[in-house]
Amino acid sequence: MEFAFYFASGVAVVSTLRVITASNPVHALLYLVISLLAVAMCFFSLGAPFAGALEIIVYAGAIMVLFVFVVMMLNLGPAVAQQERAWLTARIWIGPSLLAIALLAQLLYVLFSDPSGATLGQTSVSPKEVGIALFGPYLLAVELASLLLLGALVAAFHLGRHEAKE
Amino acid sequence: MSWLTPELIDVIVQVLKAIVILLVVVVAGALLSFVERRLLGLWQDRYGPNRVGPFGMFQLAADMLKMFFKEDWTPPFVDKPIFTLAPVVAMSSLLIAFAVVPVTPTWGVADLNIGLLFFFAMAGLTVYAVLFAGWASNNKFALLGSLRASAQTVSYEVFLGLSLMGIVAQVGSFNMRDIVEYQQQHLWFIIPQFLGFATFFIAGVAVTHRHPFDQPEAEQELADGYHIEYAGMKWGMFFVGEYIGIVLVSALLTTLFFGGWHGPFLDALPWLSFVWFALKTGFFIMLFILLRASIPRPRYDQVMAFSWKFCLPLTLLNLLLTGTLVLATQ
Numbered sequence: 001m002e003f004a005f006y007f008a009s010g011v012a013v014v015s016t017l018r019v020i021t022a023s024n025p026v027h028a029l030l031y032l033v034i035s036l037l038a039v040a041m042c043f044f045s046l047g048a049p050f051a052g053a054l055e056i057i058v059y060a061g062a063i064m065v066l067f068v069f070v071v072m073m074l075n076l077g078p079a080v081a082q083q084e085r086a087w088l089t090a091r092i093w094i095g096p097s098l099l100a101i102a103l104l105a106q107l108l109y110v111l112f113s114d115p116s117g118a119t120l121g122q123t124s125v126s127p128k129e130v131g132i133a134l135f136g137p138y139l140l141a142v143e144l145a146s147l148l149l150l151g152a153l154v155a156a157f158h159l160g161r162h163e164a165k166e
Numbered sequence: 167m168s169w170l171t172p173e174l175i176d177v178i179v180q181v182l183k184a185i186v187i188l189l190v191v192v193v194a195g196a197l198l199s200f201v202e203r204r205l206l207g208l209w210q211d212r213y214g215p216n217r218v219g220p221f222g223m224f225q226l227a228a229d230m231l232k233m234f235f236k237e238d239w240t241p242p243f244v245d246k247p248i249f250t251l252a253p254v255v256a257m258s259s260l261l262i263a264f265a266v267v268p269v270t271p272t273w274g275v276a277d278l279n280i281g282l283l284f285f286f287a288m289a290g291l292t293v294y295a296v297l298f299a300g301w302a303s304n305n306k307f308a309l310l311g312s313l314r315a316s317a318q319t320v321s322y323e324v325f326l327g328l329s330l331m332g333i334v335a336q337v338g339s340f341n342m343r344d345i346v347e348y349q350q351q352h353l354w355f356i357i358p359q360f361l362g363f364a365t366f367f368i369a370g371v372a373v374t375h376r377h378p379f380d381q382p383e384a385e386q387e388l389a390d391g392y393h394i395e396y397a398g399m400k401w402g403m404f405f406v407g408e409y410i411g412i413v414l415v416s417a418l419l420t421t422l423f424f425g426g427w428h429g430p431f432l433d434a435l436p437w438l439s440f441v442w443f444a445l446k447t448g449f450f451i452m453l454f455i456l457l458r459a460s461i462p463r464p465r466y467d468q469v470m471a472f473s474w475k476f477c478l479p480l481t482l483l484n485l486l487l488t489g490t491l492v493l494a495t496q
Contacts, residue, residue, distance in 0.1 A: 026298075027247075027248070030248065030251075030298075049280045050280055050283070053283035053284060053286070053287050054283070056290065057283065057327070060290065061289075061290020062320060062323070065316055065319075066320070068297050068298075069313070072297070072301045072312070126279060127279075127340055
């Protein structure tokens, strides 16, 4: 599974780079979908198929659809691609690149200080274990998240209701 | 022949089985276009295609020849890479999902621990075919069609997943083979999970955007919706993709609610398992076609209201009842 992991993570890195550099917004979103699928593959190869499947269902299958939906409505044409290209000058790259290099250095340090790769695909976490963990030690977090979602639902309903009918 | 170890032979047999299943699904999808037109004719009191060959059986070959030799016209105003990608996604995503369906005790492509979730993931990705086709076509009717498709699919996927959670709670596994085995020892799920069956069937029709949920391609208002700019083989892939969706949802209904390959006389004749599976799947495919033959198309807002105000509460109720029963009988 080690090969699968490195392959999928390579795809994820390249496609994420293309998300940033693509000048057409819809093409950038397509690369983002591919990047999410590659991250899901990483989860699969690390022995967490449940997390991988949820990553595809929730992020690639639902959230990204809404992103694409909104961008499609904006009717972006060649003019926007032109503008995007003008914005992506070399000067803009300095700050984000420095931050990314700092993260990369940290990642490399962790990888080389513990090079055994012992956690790679040694155990497989089944959906049942995830459920038991969520409703055992992490019960409070689940309840807080459900409260937040309920609040968001009520807010969305309030914003979307028709005032004229009432 | 020392390199032909038992493991290698095992791998080759598994790969061959997977290829056979793939071909059978694609051929069944292609044949359905003829079957559907004949059956629609029968139910609507007319003939349907009956000129080419005995009973019009070679109509399919004629249609395929026409589709292959048609000019594969890509309009100059479209976004080429995405325009080409969309039909590929349409045909392949549901075809890949077929991998988790256990056809018989020994036949099936992948025996995944998260089988059901894998189907949800692939069903979630199908919407991109319609979205990208509509956007890349650069045509307002296509865009309207794909907007409808995305809103409809996202709404119906919410309870597509929830409608099957009752089964998962009873079996205690996402594995399709476990679900089939459980039904052999207990009742078929059509009886204890009737609400789940009804809502999953509706959601399945909506996800394949078949009639009466074919809002994305409503001819009267949108002149064919998202695939209005497509021609030749690219259009053909959308067309076959829709039928593959029907085969997949029918096979899933059989596996999840009607005991999969189980049926009488299996102990004496084990090969009957495939016959039972095919018969049950065929029954649901007929049901899909009968729906198209008999029901008028609802308005778009009616489709959305039906999803959120009727089906979603129904699945939640089903899940609550199932959870109570599972806890009470433990």
